[in-house]
Amino acid sequence: MVKSADRVFQILETIGLDREGITHGELSAKLQIPKSSLTSLLANLVARDYLSVESGGRRYRLGPGILVLAGRYLHGLDLVQLGHPIIRKITSTIDESAEIAVKRGDEIMIICKEDCSRPLARIIQIGDRAPIYATAAGKVILAHLSEEEIERYLSSVKFAPITRSTVTDPEVLRRELDAIRAGALGLSYEELNEGITAMASPVFDLHRRVAASIVLPIPTVRFSLEKEKKAGEILRRSAMDLSRQLGFDDRGGGDRFG
Secondary structure (H helix, E strand, O other): OOHHHHHHHHHHHHHHOOOOOEEHHHHHHHHOOOHHHHHHHHHHHHHOOOEEEEOOOOEEEEOHHHHHHHHHHHHOOOHHHHHHHHHHHHHHHHOOOEEEEEEEOOEEEEEEEEOOOOOOOOOOOOOOEEEHHHOHHHHHHHHOOOHHHHHHHHHHOOOOOOOOOOOOOHHHHHHHHHHHHOOOOEEEEOOOOOOEEEEEEEEEOOOOOEEEEEEEEEEHHHOOHHHHHHHHHHHHHHHHHHHHHOOOOOOOOOOOOO
8 A cells, every 4th residue: 555645545534524624733643644744745635625724724624626526426426336236245145135215206216126036926126116104115215304304294195005014004104213213124014015024224325315225025934033133234234335335424423324
């Protein structure tokens, strides 16, 4: 590893974690970089707009050059392109189908799907939609919207039974959403399709907003406590992996994955 390049990354990452900015001396002490070497690196970063200097030339903050790079990165993001290798890995690990879903109005829509080696039947395909309240994928997305958006959804949507197990009581759903925000996975026990139990975990973007969910629709005959534990661990890791690729930073502001 090139020492100077590594130091540049350390500088940017350290300054990026400090909202108040950081002084030359504080940065030198934190990173154990000699002040003379640090002075040159900081000057180059300021000259290229990757850092800015405020408070009378004392405190360094991230500069507009970082936003330019981030904008170019985000412009080229494709949720399906980034997510497909991740759900393919899930499927190869536990041999269950995996999907990525996004919110479209009061429904979720499947935008990416990977089938396992033993699918039972056609359940849901790319482009298919389903009510948010009846799906694990929808519940984890809904749970991480603002309180205003949640209340608006709960007060306006028509809860119709799709199967015998569909939750149609807004208060029951509200308790599920509270549990999800506290760290639980989204679950749907045959609420959308008879014989299918689904688990889901949220995916977040650069702005810490929920962008999608990764969902595992598992035939109930194959669903067990052991499968639930293993699938849950894989779901959390995979959702975090995709979130990070979307720019989500889990190092500050609380852990939204529970």
